[in-house]
Amino acid sequence: MSEMNEASVRAEVRAWLEANWNPELGLIEWRNKLVDSGWGAPHWPSAWHGRDLPTGLVPVVEEEFKRIGAIGVAKAGIRVLAAATILSHGSDMQKEKFLRRSLTGQDTWCQLFSEPGSGSDVAGAVTRADLRGNQWVVNGQKVWTTSAHKADWGLLLARTDWDKPKHAGLSYFILDMKQPGVTVHPLKQMNGHASFNQVFLTDAVVPPEMLVDEVGHGWAVTTTTLMHERRGADGLRSWAVGSDRKGRCYDEERAEIATTMEPYKWYPQRAGRVDLVVKRAKETGRFDDPVVRQEIAKLLTMSKAAEWTARRARTAQEQGRPQGPEGSLGKLASSYIARAAARVHTQLTGADALLTGEDSPMGGVIAEILVSVPATSIAGGTDEIQHNIIAERVLSMPKEHSVDTGRPYRDVPRNMAG
Amino acid sequence: MKFSFSSEQDEFRSNLRRFLTDRSPAKEVRRLMETEAGWERDGWRHLNETLGLTALRIPEAHGGHGFGFGELCIVLEEMGRALLCAPYFATAVLATGAIMNAGTEAEKQKLLPDIALGDTVATLAAAEDDGRWDAAATTLIATPAGSGYRLDGHKSFVLDGHTADLIVVLARAPGSTGESGLSFFTVRDDAAGLERRLLKTMDPTRKLARLTFSGTEATLLGEAGAAAAPFARTMIEAAVCLANEMTGGAERLREDALAYAKMRMQFGRQIASFQSLKHKAADMLLDVELAKSAAYYAAAALDDGDEDVAATASLAKACASDAYTQTAIHAIQIHGGIGFTWDNDTHLWFKRAKSSEVLFGDASHHREQMMRHWAA
Numbered sequence: 048m049s050e051m052n053e054a055s056v057r058a059e060v061r062a063w064l065e066a067n068w069n070p071e072l073g074l075i076e077w078r079n080k081l082v083d084s085g086w087g088a089p090h091w092p093s094a095w096h097g098r099d100l101p102t103g104l105v106p107v108v109e110e111e112f113k114r115i116g117a118i119g120v121a122k123a124g125i126r127v128l129a130a131a132t133i134l135s136h137g138s139d140m141q142k143e144k145f146l147r148r149s150l151t152g153q154d155t156w157c158q159l160f161s162e163p164g165s166g167s168d169v170a171g172a173v174t175r176a177d178l179r180g181n182q183w184v185v186n187g188q189k190v191w192t193t194s195a196h197k198a199d200w201g202l203l204l205a206r207t208d209w210d211k212p213k214h215a216g217l218s219y220f221i222l223d224m225k226q227p228g229v230t231v232h233p234l235k236q237m238n239g240h241a242s243f244n245q246v247f248l249t250d251a252v253v254p255p256e257m258l259v260d261e262v263g264h265g266w267a268v269t270t271t272t273l274m275h276e277r278r279g280a281d282g283l284r285s286w287a288v289g290s291d292r293k294g295r296c297y298d299e300e301r302a303e304i305a306t307t308m309e310p311y312k313w314y315p316q317r318a319g320r321v322d323l324v325v326k327r328a329k330e331t332g333r334f335d336d337p338v339v340r341q342e343i344a345k346l347l348t349m350s351k352a353a354e355w356t357a358r359r360a361r362t363a364q365e366q367g368r369p370q371g372p373e374g375s376l377g378k379l380a381s382s383y384i385a386r387a388a389a390r391v392h393t394q395l396t397g398a399d400a401l402l403t404g405e406d407s408p409m410g411g412v413i414a415e416i417l418v419s420v421p422a423t424s425i426a427g428g429t430d431e432i433q434h435n436i437i438a439e440r441v442l443s444m445p446k447e448h449s450v451d452t453g454r455p456y457r458d459v460p461r462n463m464a465g
Numbered sequence: 466m467k468f469s470f471s472s473e474q475d476e477f478r479s480n481l482r483r484f485l486t487d488r489s490p491a492k493e494v495r496r497l498m499e500t501e502a503g504w505e506r507d508g509w510r511h512l513n514e515t516l517g518l519t520a521l522r523i524p525e526a527h528g529g530h531g532f533g534f535g536e537l538c539i540v541l542e543e544m545g546r547a548l549l550c551a552p553y554f555a556t557a558v559l560a561t562g563a564i565m566n567a568g569t570e571a572e573k574q575k576l577l578p579d580i581a582l583g584d585t586v587a588t589l590a591a592a593e594d595d596g597r598w599d600a601a602a603t604t605l606i607a608t609p610a611g612s613g614y615r616l617d618g619h620k621s622f623v624l625d626g627h628t629a630d631l632i633v634v635l636a637r638a639p640g641s642t643g644e645s646g647l648s649f650f651t652v653r654d655d656a657a658g659l660e661r662r663l664l665k666t667m668d669p670t671r672k673l674a675r676l677t678f679s680g681t682e683a684t685l686l687g688e689a690g691a692a693a694a695p696f697a698r699t700m701i702e703a704a705v706c707l708a709n710e711m712t713g714g715a716e717r718l719r720e721d722a723l724a725y726a727k728m729r730m731q732f733g734r735q736i737a738s739f740q741s742l743k744h745k746a747a748d749m750l751l752d753v754e755l756a757k758s759a760a761y762y763a764a765a766a767l768d769d770g771d772e773d774v775a776a777t778a779s780l781a782k783a784c785a786s787d788a789y790t791q792t793a794i795h796a797i798q799i800h801g802g803i804g805f806t807w808d809n810d811t812h813l814w815f816k817r818a819k820s821s822e823v824l825f826g827d828a829s830h831h832r833e834q835m836m837r838h839w840a841a
Contacts, residue, residue: 325840334840337833343840344832348784352755355468355762362468376751383751437750438743442723445738 056104060086060111068117070294074303077296078120078151087120087150088130095134095142096150116292118300121152124276124307125193129156129202131275133221136260136268141221145200152303157198159189159222159246160269164462167432169204169273170214170266171451173461174248176205183207183220183253185228188245193310195231195244198224203253204269207262209457216456217265221257228252238418242310277427316412317419317426318381319388321350327395327413339394346387353380372441379433382424389420466535467765478539484516485547491810494670497550498813501663502628503672504551512551513583519557520581523565528578534702538709538764545713548813550670552586552625558706559624559699560587563633566695566702567649567687576631576651588629590620590676591696598700598825600635600693601643605678607636607650614650614685615658616678622824626674627663630654633686634678635696644693650683657682668820670813701778703825705767708760708781711821715756715789718814719749722796729801742799749795756781756788776838779831786821786828793818 063084069077081087082096089108091097100108112119121127130149133141148154165171174187185205195201201222208216222229228251233241260268290297324343328334357377363369393400396413403414424430438444451459470478488508497504513519522537523529537557544553557580564576564587579585592598593605605618616636626632631651638646652659658681664673687695723746726737736742763781766774793815797804804811822828 328840340836341829341832344783344836347840348759348780348832348835349755351780352759352784355758356754358468359758359761366469368469372750372754376754379747379751380755431744434744434747435740437747442743442746442750444723444727444743444746445735447738447740448734 051100051104053104053107056100056107057111060089060108061115064111064115064117068115070116070292070296072296074118074296074299075151075153077118079147081120082147082150091134095146116290118290118296120150121303125156125158125198125202126150126152126154128158128272128275129200132202132268132272133259135271136219136264138256138259140256141259145221154199155194155197157192157195157201157224157244157246158272159192159195159201159203160272161189161191163188163190167429169269170217171459171461172204172206172217174203174205175209176203176207176218176220176253178207178255181255183255183258185220185222185248185251185253187248189248190234190243190245192231192244192246193242194307195224195246196233197306200224201229201246202272204265206456207265210455211263212453213451213456213459214266215263217269218262219259219265219268220253221259222248222251222253223257226251237421238313238316238415240310240313242313313415313419316415317385317422319385319420319423320392320412320416321346321384321388323409323412324388324391324395327392327408331395331397333395339391342387342391342394346384346391349380349387350384353377353384356380372437375437375441378428379430379437382430382433385420385423389417392416467762467769470535470539474535474539477536478543481516481540481543482546485543485549488512489547489549491548491813494548494550494813498669503625503670504628509551509586510583512553517581518553519561519583522557523561523577523581527573528581533768534705534764535768538706538760541706541710542713542760545710545817546717548670548714548717548817552588552628554706554710555588555624555626555629556580556586558703559589560629560631560633562699562702563589563649563695564686566698567692569687572686580631585630586625586628587631587633588623588625589633589635589699590623590626591635591700592622593619594621594675596622600647600696603635603637603647605634605636606639607648607683608639610682614683616650616652616681616683619675619677621664621673621675623674623676625672626676627661627672632659632676634683635692636683638690641690646690647692647696648689649686649692649695651686652678652681652683666820668816670817671820671824697775700825701775702767704778704782704831705760705763707821707825708756708778708785709764711785711789711818712753712757712760714814714817714821715753715785715792718789718792718796718811718818719746719753721811722746722749722799726799736799745795745799749792752788752791756785759784773839776835779834779838782825783828783831783835786831789818790822 063086067080078087085093085096085098086108088096089098089100090102090105093099126149130146133145145154160169162172162174164173174185174189176183176185185203187205201224203220203222204217205220206216207218228249230247232245234243234245235241324346328339328343333339363371392413396408399408400417404411407414439446517530518540520529521532521540525531561580564573568576580587593602595602605616605620607614607616616634620634631653634650634652636648636650658679660677662675664675666673726742727735729736759781763777766777771777796811797815800809800811803809
């Protein structure tokens with residue numbers, strides 16, 4: 048392409064879609080064509096299934112897909128993270144083996160970072176990978192692993208050197224999940240769902256070519272994955288709506304989305320369901336109670352102000368202006384909003400809040416709010432970590448004195464034995 | 466623009482901030498707040514000659530610059546930040562608002578140009594001893610007398626009421642009740658039968674007066690008996706403008722407290738390195754940013770003519786009230802003992818936070834207003 052501008056890109060992608068899009072193709076067949084054309088991940092390098100398109104022009108391509116109703120490459124969160132990480136840090140062999148199959152959705156992935164002993168302190172991982180003979184042997188336990196029971200591959204953070212300080216002793220691997228050394232157990236949550244898993248690794252093996260980047264560089268690679276995860280957190284909520292059009296390709300995409308979104312079906316309740324509050328207040332006859340009205344108004348105020356704050360951040364980004372502090376506040380605000388919403392729902396529900404499932408209001412939705420909201424202030428970075436991030440990165444306040452920096456990790460105190 | 470400012474607006478803001486930093490340092494705030502008037506004619510004139518601030522929102526046809534609430538609220542946010550001692554809110558928001566919302570074309574031509582020039586300092590007298598800013602609570606009586614009217618009764622909590630040259634007064638016809646029979650009047654400062662008493666205010670930077678009217682001559686402003694709607698509109702504007710003023714003060718307090726925490730050493734380290742303070746500082750940032758978003762949105766909603774602007778205005782006022790007060794409490798706490806002293810400047814903004822929290826109705830009042838307008 049000699050010159051890339053909005054009009055030329057639009058014309059080119061439109062012509063290609065008009066010539067190639069066919070809703071009766073199989074999903075994988077269609078996505079393979081898409082990957083061949085470079086329009087599936089146009090901002091990727093042309094050497095790896097992309098077209099070197101500046102990210103500013105990606106929305107143009109998305110608009111054209113939407114206009115014609117064409118399905119894109121697999122967008123499910125973790126596949127995107129795996130692909131982005133491998134694209135940045137992987138070897139050519141890894142790119143060859145995984146990128147296409149991630150884009151087509153043939154391979155599914157999970158993320159093996161968190162451990163029972165390292166939650167907020169992800170770099171404190173103690174799952175070990177030891178080089179024995181010509182392969183890495185992995186032992187340890189991972190937790191909070193979404194879709195591990197379905198995954199073909201795992202993004203694994205493991206400790207390869209115990210004499211180096213915390214971050215420097217970590218390496219990053221691609222683990223074959225379908226092997227005898229990997230055992231997956233669902234982890235039941237307090238709200239009754241089991242969206243995550245525990246993964247037990249007992250002499251699981253990784254061939255040397257499945258090390259990502261170099262030995263000891265695992266933290267840098269992890270940071271790349273986490274950065275993409277944070278960036279995609281908003282997207283996760285919006286993408287997961289299948290088209291209701293007819294055609295084999297649409298049918299297969301709907302099935303894919305249903306599988307991928309299964310673990311997230313309680314997420315709206317986790318956020319507090321502010322959207323239900325006024326309706327519920329009217330239904331329950333509490334709408335005229337001045338105390339309840341004050342609480343509803345406080346909740347709506349916070350919710351609206353947070354929404355407008357996010358819009359300010361997004362507008363600044365779109366205009367290419369430096370983002371102010373407002374961009375870092377959304378996660379914390381959503382915790383406070385979820386808690387306030389759960390409080391209001393309890394007030395509105397009265398004795399019915401004693402019940403759950405079909406005996407309770409809205410077929411259990413309200414009860415599910417009350418027992419799901421505690422996840423909001425923990426998942427994806429606790430409120431405590433969010434406070435630290437805001438204080439240190441936005442307000443430039445000094446870091447807490449650290450006791451593990453510069454010390455061999457084997458000497459750093461870890462969880463007390465019970 | 467609800468979610469961003471134009472580059473012209475940004476430049477306007479930085480010019481204003483420079484001007485106010487220069488003209489209204491804490492030392493000057495302290496000097497003026499100790500005076501009975503609370504402001505000085507020279508400084509006021511300079512403000513209007515240099516920047517044309519009272520003219521900002523007045524239409525060009527009436528001697529002003531014809532800007533909107535977007536610009537007016539930038540001015541108020543910056544004044545709140547600098548704690549400027551001037552009768553700006555009374556003149557440019559309250560009196561100008563009432564005249565623009567209620568006045569006839571001829572009345573606007575007569576009254577607004579002098580306000581735009583900064584020659585007339587004006588205010589609005591609405592609340593009475595019971596401290597309610599809703600029109601129905603009005604008891605002051607206006608009786609027709611010759612070609613004009615005579616006022617009998619009192620007004621209280623009148624912003625800069627002891628120094629204003631022109632007072633817009635809300636009064637009712639004899640025998641009327643509720644929202645009917647209400648009219649606006651203008652009264653000059655030297656009118657016979659007008660008695661003005663400066664009230665002792667907790668916030669010395671916000672002067673309030675009690676006015677007594679005894680057969681005081683007054684001129685009708687706008688349509689007789691039809692003031693309820695323009696008054697309500699004026700109070701919506703006032704809530705939005707005050708919300709913006711408050712966010713300016715809250716941000717200033719937040720920044721000063723943060724700077725102090727980085728400078729103050731205890732136990733051999735900056736107190737800003739303690740997690741308890743870091744988490745407090747992050748919450749303060751969240752409170753202030755949310756309040757700013759609401760205040761900016763509400764200002765733009767006035768300019769855009771949004772139908773639900775009454776709800777948005779109350780939301781912004783309630784949000785700013787809670788945020789400013791909470792920020793002030795945290796700011797004093799972060800300063801520790803020195804923050805409780807008269808010599809430290811924190812209490813000046815703390816008191817402004819308190820006075821703003823209550824002025825035109827507290828957060829609970831506005832939350833109820835918001836529910837009535839929005840979720841009915």
